[in-house]
Amino acid sequence: MICPNCGTNNSDSTKFCITCGARLDAGAQQAAQQADYQPSAPVVMQPMNNQPLTTGQFFLMDLILAIPLVGLIMCFVWAFGDGSNPNRKAWAKAKLIWILIGVVLTILFVVLFAGVFASIVNRIAYSY
Numbered sequence: 745m746i747c748p749n750c751g752t753n754n755s756d757s758t759k760f761c762i763t764c765g766a767r768l769d770a771g772a773q774q775a776a777q778q779a780d781y782q783p784s785a786p787v788v789m790q791p792m793n794n795q796p797l798t799t800g801q802f803f804l805m806d807l808i809l810a811i812p813l814v815g816l817i818m819c820f821v822w823a824f825g826d827g828s829n830p831n832r833k834a835w836a837k838a839k840l841i842w843i844l845i846g847v848v849l850t851i852l853f854v855v856l857f858a859g860v861f862a863s864i865v866n867r868i869a870y871s872y
């Protein structure tokens with residue numbers, strides 16, 4: 745009997761899974777058959793990816809972000825890459841939002857400045 749919890753193939757006589765200790769009754773077997781329709785999707789723990797980030801990792805992330813082009817690329821990789829730490833993902837997305845705000849504000853200021861500059865030029869041109 746295949747354990748519905750961890751997928752271990754136990755002998756039919758056992759009542760509990762030898763690996764994880766889950767109960768192996770009729771209902772459990774039905775669940776196991778349903779689980780067979782979604783193969784290769786066991787509940788694999790990803791201990792490395794779900795650990796809270798350490799101070800050193802945050803330090804490195806800020807350091808990498810300080811590198812002009814590399815930082816931006818790494819930010820996208822962290823924010824949208826698969827298998828990335830959820831903490832790092834959220835952090836990278838927050839950084840990208842700040843970068844976006846910075847870019848938008850820069851464009852606004854440039855447009856504003858260009859408008860003011862153009863009106864000054866116009867005024868000078870018409871004054872002669």
Ligand SMILES: [Zn+2]
Nearest residue numbers: 747750761764
């Ligand atoms: Zn099991």
